[in-house]
Amino acid sequence: xxxxxxxxxxxxxxxxxxxxxxxxxxxxxxxxxxxxxxxxxxxxxxxxxxxxxxxxxxxxxxxxxxxxxxxxxxxxxxxxxxxxxxxxxxxxxxxxxxxxxxxxxx
Amino acid sequence: xxxxxxxxxxxxxxxxxxxxxxxxxxxxxxxxxxxxxxxxxxxxxxxxxxxxxxxxxxxxxxxxxxxxxxxxxxxxxxxxxxxxxxxxxxxxxxxxxxxxxxxxxxxxxxxxxxxxxxxxxxx
Numbered sequence: 327x328x329x330x331x332x333x334x335x336x337x338x339x340x341x342x343x344x345x346x347x348x349x350x351x352x353x354x355x356x357x358x359x360x361x362x363x364x365x366x367x368x369x370x371x372x373x374x375x376x377x378x379x380x381x382x383x384x385x386x387x388x389x390x391x392x393x394x395x396x397x398x399x400x401x402x403x404x405x406x407x408x409x410x411x412x413x414x415x416x417x418x419x420x421x422x423x424x425x426x427x428x429x430x431x432x
Numbered sequence: 433x434x435x436x437x438x439x440x441x442x443x444x445x446x447x448x449x450x451x452x453x454x455x456x457x458x459x460x461x462x463x464x465x466x467x468x469x470x471x472x473x474x475x476x477x478x479x480x481x482x483x484x485x486x487x488x489x490x491x492x493x494x495x496x497x498x499x500x501x502x503x504x505x506x507x508x509x510x511x512x513x514x515x516x517x518x519x520x521x522x523x524x525x526x527x528x529x530x531x532x533x534x535x536x537x538x539x540x541x542x543x544x545x546x547x548x549x550x551x552x553x554x555x
Binding site: 359369416426 | 471479480481484492496528530532537538540543545546547
C-alpha cells in the first residue's frame with residue numbers, strides 16, 4: 327500500500343523558517359494536502375492541492391511538491407504554530423496520511 | 433456553515449461490532465464532488481483514514497481494514513454510518529468524521545472536521 331513518510335519532529339526558533347517534508351513514491355505526480363493539529367483539537371486543513379491555502383490560514387504557510395517530496399513551509403514560525411502536522415495524498419485507492427511531524431517553536 | 437458531529441458508544445467490548453454515526457449540516461451528500469470520511473487516531477499516534485463515501489455512492493476503504501469496515505450514507509437524514517466488526521483493544525482511539533471535497537480522486541482532501549469521538553475497546 328502507498329506510504330507517506332514524515333520526520334517525527336522539527337524544532338525551530340521563533341521567526342525562523344520551518345520546512346516540514348513528506349516523502350512518497352512519485353508524490354510529485356499526486357496532490358498533497360497538509361493539516362495542523364494542536365493538542366486536544368481536531369485537525370485543521372492548512373494546504374490543499376499542493377499549494378492552496380485554506381480559508382483563514384495565514385500567508386506565512388505555503389506548500390510545494392516535486393519529485394518524491396512535498397514540503398510545507400512556514401516563513402517566520404510563531405509560537406502559535408506549535409502543533410502536529412500531517413501530510414495527505416491519494417494512494418492505494420483511498421486517502422493516505424503521513425505519520426505526522428511535531429513542530430516545536432522555541 | 434458546515435458542521436459534523438460523531439456519535440456512538442464510548443466503550444465497546446472486544447469482538448463486538450462498533451457502529452458510529454456522523455450527523456452533518458451545511459452541505460448535501462448529493463452534490464457532485466462531496467464526500468464524508470471516517471478517520472481515526474489512536475492515543476498519541478497518527479491519523480488513519482478508515483473509509484470514505486462520495487456523492488456517487490463510491491466507497492473507499494483502508495486496505496488493512498477493508499474486511500472489517502462498512503460505510504453507508506443516508507442523504508435524507510444527512511448521516512453517514514461506519515460499522516467496524518470484531519473490534520480489539522488496538523482499535524481504541526478518537527474517531528473523526530470529516531467533509532471531503534474533490535474534483536478528481538487525486539485532489540481529495542478534508543476541509544471540515546467533527547470534534548471527534550473517543551472509543552475505548554476493553555472488556
